[in-house]
Amino acid sequence: MRFQRRGSERDRKPEINLAAMIDATFLLLGYFLFTQSAVVQEAQLDPQLATQQGSEKRTDLELQNIDVVQENGTRLYRVGGGTYGDKESLTVALRALNPEDSVFVRVRDGVDFGFAAGAVQAAHDAGYTNVTYVPFR
Numbered sequence: 001m002r003f004q005r006r007g008s009e010r011d012r013k014p015e016i017n018l019a020a021m022i023d024a025t026f027l028l029l030g031y032f033l034f035t036q037s038a039v040v041q042e043a044q045l046d047p048q049l050a051t052q053q054g055s056e057k058r059t060d061l062e063l064q065n066i067d068v069v070q071e072n073g074t075r076l077y078r079v080g081g082g083t084y085g086d087k088e089s090l091t092v093a094l095r096a097l098n099p100e101d102s103v104f105v106r107v108r109d110g111v112d113f114g115f116a117a118g119a120v121q122a123a124h125d126a127g128y129t130n131v132t133y134v135p136f137r
Contacts, residue, residue: 064103064128066090066119067136068111075115077122087118091125099127106136 067078077084079097084090094103103123107116116133123131 064094064097064101066094066103066105066123068105068107068116068119070108070111075111077119087122090119091122094123094126094128097126099129101128102130102132103128104132104134106134108136 064079069076069078074085077087077090079090079093082093084093105116105119105123107119120131120133
């Protein structure tokens, strides 16, 4: 037995719809034409970045580190060359520095959280807006 259809379906060849391909081609052509004209306009811009002045203050790049340590059972705050035993004296010392700088509170192992949080609060009280807490080993 033969189960084949005769005629139209067997002889019919598949058709390829080219409309989508033509649309994509024109879309890409338009994209490249537009970007080429934008590049030409951008090349004509006069960059004036060289005439702008940078910051004269060197302190813009400086960071302050507050080390919170515990030595021989005594908890200490260290900023630069100074050592402070309480939050109030640390706040006074930080006010003498530039509060526009960033400050890192580096806490060593073994220091209780309350004392470390005191360093963060002292930095905020001194006017620092960018305070970062860093566990330090």
